[in-house]
Amino acid sequence: MEVHQLRYFCAVAETASFTRAAEREKVAQPSLSQQIMKLEKELGGRLFDRLGRTVRLTSMGKVFLPRARAILNELKAARDEAAASQSTLSGPVCIGAIPTVAPYFLPAQIASFSAKFPQASITVVEDVTARLMDRLRASLVDLALMAHPTRANDLKFFPLCSERLFAILPKDHRLAKRRNVLLEELREDPFLLLRDDHCFRETAMEMCKRARLSPRIVFETGQFSSILGMVGAGMGISIIPEMAVERRSDCSFVLIADENALRTVGVVTLKGRFLSRVQQTFLEHMRSQSEAKIPD
């Protein structure tokens, strides 16, 4: 049973004529007759009575007609829906983001994108790098915002922006008024850091290592806002990226005087993964939005 056979069948039923049906379907009449006969053979009985010059549905034809019509409609609906899911900028976009990027970067991006494409249904998953990579590989997220080009070669990294790193000090810290600072100068201060699974902990530790400094860690957390609070309370110092800097009365942010004190934020996708048009568009939206923001 083939699609064109159903089309021809409906055409004959509707025009009550093989000749007119053939015209409507833009095929020669014998071709159409053949296909109808083939269909009749498959179904084990005639669909039409051929009575001299009139053609009429048999009782089997009568029960078959609505089903054939339904199938043709469903085919059209399926084709249309599929095409629409590609051509219109609608459908699901699931974005992953690490906790040290999500609250500072995503809200504005999503807001501007949603304003342009209100049909897109955006969901966000916040998780640490390792687990985001798993989710990418399982196609549970379409795009992931992460820091540093990934070493995994089944993933692709699109850099968005590089941002400078800052030392965060209590307002009354001896270096709080400086325009910039070397990490070496903070050798004696107790450190507050993110937990082990956060990639920014690694970034910070890397900086310390470059400054030949092994920090005394007195507090670990999962979010910068806790660090800011604790630093403000005088518990110690820390390192944060530029996007986490915020005006506070109890903390000072001092630029780290090291040209390598940078964090690169980018979008990661799974290689070989086909992105729908919305998903692709969201990626391009983020890239174009952040071009302007790349500080250098």
Added chain:
Amino acid sequence: MEVHQLRYFCAVAETASFTRAAEREKVAQPSLSQQIMKLEKELGGRLFDRLGRTVRLTSMGKVFLPRARAILNELKAARDEAAASQSTLSGPVCIGAIPTVAPYFLPAQIASFSAKFPQASITVVEDVTARLMDRLRASLVDLALMAHPTRANDLKFFPLCSERLFAILPKDHRLAKRRNVLLEELREDPFLLLRDDHCFRETAMEMCKRARLSPRIVFETGQFSSILGMVGAGMGISIIPEMAVERRSDCSFVLIADENALRTVGVVTLKGRFLSRVQQTFLEHMRSQSEAKIPD
């Protein structure tokens, strides 16, 4: 968009592998790949992500899958229903019958057929010959019980039985006790006949003509039972076929002594009309049932 493409698509979606899907669908893997690619091209986007060794639905694939499944199910249902309407002995049988046959012949036929094939849904239309022929030509009835082979060459006549004709006389008629009678002997009696559009009127008039008798008609009706009642009341005499004979205290039935005093009852179908299996079976049922009943 073709049926096999939908089948292949579902197979890949369900096995998560082109190779396994090809095995399941009994085609070579490249053939299947080609068809999927063709389908993807038609829909304007990929249906699957090919990620190294895993194959996974894209978001378009996810919306397309249930629709493809639904269509395949509908196809199967349509095929099954059509095949069932041919193979199982169910479905509509619309029988036409002339009023001078219907009440005497049909009830037993329908009862025995329904007992054997309770799935058949039988409807009966009672009408005179001319209108039954119209209904046959319009496919409003599938079979029609009529008398005498039809002259119309777009119809086909299957004889069922030939029955003798009887004179019906009031109990106190001078010939009421006879074993048989010649129509000539009834030359003086007033006649009761069916109305003009009933074919049995023609049969009766034919008999009169053969007996060189032009009957004086004193009553016309549409049914034998009225004639029986009126004859019983002594209004006159009439002619009826054997199947209309019934024991009555006020009438006598005397066989007409003419070897041509016969009425042939048969089934008529429209030439070129395809009968479903029930319809065909009903026809054969009637023919086999009445074989035994053909008097000669």
Added chain:
DNA sequence: GGACTTCCATAGCTAACGCCTATTGCAAGC
């Protein structure tokens, strides 16, 4: 890290099948 395996895509060929034109066969209408 190189050989092997696994899996999908590509290339080239073949056979089937849908479509074509021309013609026949059958009714219907003048």
Added chain:
DNA sequence: GCTTGCAATAGGCGTTAGCTATGGAAGTCC
């Protein structure tokens, strides 16, 4: 009885779904 209208048949052609063989990329094993 001839023409007309319509579906079926016959025979040729081109497209295409299917095949085998091969290529290339990713994962696996020693």
